[in-house]
Amino acid sequence: MTNSDLDKITVNGDRLWRSLMDLAEIGAYDDERTGLRGVNRLALTDADATGRRQVIAWMEDAGLSVRVDRMGNVYGRREGTDPSARPVLTGSHIDSVATAGAFDGCLGVLGGIEVVRTLDERGIRTRRPIEVGVFTEEEGVRFGTDMLGSAVAAGRLSLAYAHGLTDRDGRTLGDELARTGFDGHADVRLTPPYAYVECHIEQGPVLAENDVEIGVVTGVQGISWQEITIHGRAAHAGTTPTRLRADAGLAAAQIIVHLRELVDSGEYGDLRATVGHLIVHPDLTNIVPARAEMTVDLRNPDDAQMARAEEALATFLERLENSGPGLSLTVRRMARTAYVPFDEGVQKVIAQAADDHGLEHISLLSGAGHDAQEIAALCPTAMIFVRGEYDGISHNPREYSTPEACAHGVDVLATALLRLANQD
Structure with missing residues (x-):
């Protein structure tokens, strides 16, 4: 033995x-x-x-x-x-x-x-x-x-x-x-x-x-959680011209696509991005969403690359908010932990x-x-x-x-x- x-x-x-x-x-x-x-x-x-x-x-x-x-x-x-x-x-x-x-x-x-x-x-x-x-x-x-x-x-x-x-x-x-x-x-x-x-x-x-x-x-690896609330303007789906809409649902979709672009770019190391929670209001078939609530989960084993990805997201959100009248965003930090x-x-x-x-x-x-x-x-x-x-x-x-x-x-x-x- x-x-x-x-x-x-x-x-x-x-x-x-x-x-x-x-x-x-x-x-x-x-x-x-x-x-x-x-x-x-x-x-x-x-x-x-x-x-x-x-x-x-x-x-x-x-x-x-x-x-x-x-x-x-x-x-x-x-x-x-x-x-x-x-x-x-x-x-x-x-x-x-x-x-x-x-x-x-x-x-x-x-x-x-x-x-x-x-x-x-x-x-x-x-x-x-x-x-x-x-x-x-x-x-x-x-x-x-x-x-x-x-x-x-x-x-x-x-x-x-x-x-x-x-x-x-x-x-x-x-x-x-x-x-x-x-x-x-x-x-x-x-x-x-x-x-x-x-x-x-x-x-x-x-x-x-x-x-x-x-x-x-x-x-x-490091973890970043944020909650984003998008405020738009409710409107009739059939009578409101597209150019006059402030569509919170569309803005949420643009954020999701942008997150994937950040990941696919390879510029932020081994970044992973997930929108695991998304709801729109009033959540009706024939009404342009007046509000969207979503979460963003970022993961990265490199703290510097995580910070760069967060900055890139913040820049995009600012640009999105300024893209047209009637749209505003609020962002709340839920959690942030560094690589351990x-x-x-x-x-x-x-x-x-x-x-x-x-x-x-x-x-x-x-x-x-x-x-x-x-x-x-x-x-x-x-x-x-x-x-x-x-x-x-x-x-x-x-x-x-x-x-x-x-x-x-x-x-x-x-x-x-x-x-x-x-x-x-």
Whole structure:
């Protein structure tokens, strides 16, 4: 037996899978487009609150002491033999988009709990405590700011700012924390852990294309979210000459086309641009739209190129606003995060754990945002990606990772956490 075999652990994959499937039933719905069972568990809805209570129950059953902070972030703690040692943190989120699958975020949370169960069953103590975190509103789809709970925990955003955010029905996050019973009392500012490791499905096709199961994540690319409201003028579709129209719908379409032109130009590095939300008012067949509301999601691994793309978009919006009478635009910043590199030392621990489990791996950059990018401001951080099927589709009921792939990813997580938790 080698030294690496002495601290290499394998989790109960069947139990992990049951946890994933059980949690997926909370907020489940039948998706008419795909014919599949999906998950709708937006942050701080009743479904999310039920899911949180289930996760807390699993934490307590695993012997973890649970605390909830003033952002509703939940932490379950397994004590180490050295009470003065900083903990090793793992976790993710369980809130979802409205058309989700069973794995996004949940694998990291339930995988962390499964690690603790396995350590307990094997009678393994660690020098450092191990904590499992569940962060509030990672997706950002309800209150408009992604990685919200972890951003407040890490100090990038203030608690007052977060509590004042509203959803589209005017409900504030602070009020929803109170309504669901997750307005905790623990200090929201997280004391810097020793290290943070997050296990997550890839949400992309790279691992499948390379025919490997494990990704060692090197960092997270920059993300820019903006909301654009275009004010035009309602008019009859048949009687109003084109030259006299101030068509908010047309302006929205021009913005979408321009974004694609920015991407296709190649002048802004590896830029990605998405308009994921677009509505027009009054939304009637025979009326020229008086108003259009849209979001713009920009991604770029190069902060300077991201800034140039944002400037190009702002210039185009100004030109569009001045293109004719009756048209005006307002732009609101929703979120902005820079490129975040992950710690090379933690990446090496993850890669070694994958090697010791006989799992092929590659290094890759995350195209999606994760709580890990916020916690990276506090401590050495890295992520484990698990291969997804169907081209890695995510935020969709077709999102799927096999039981074996999930178990292997959490095997790597367990081994990495154990080794980090025993470091001096």
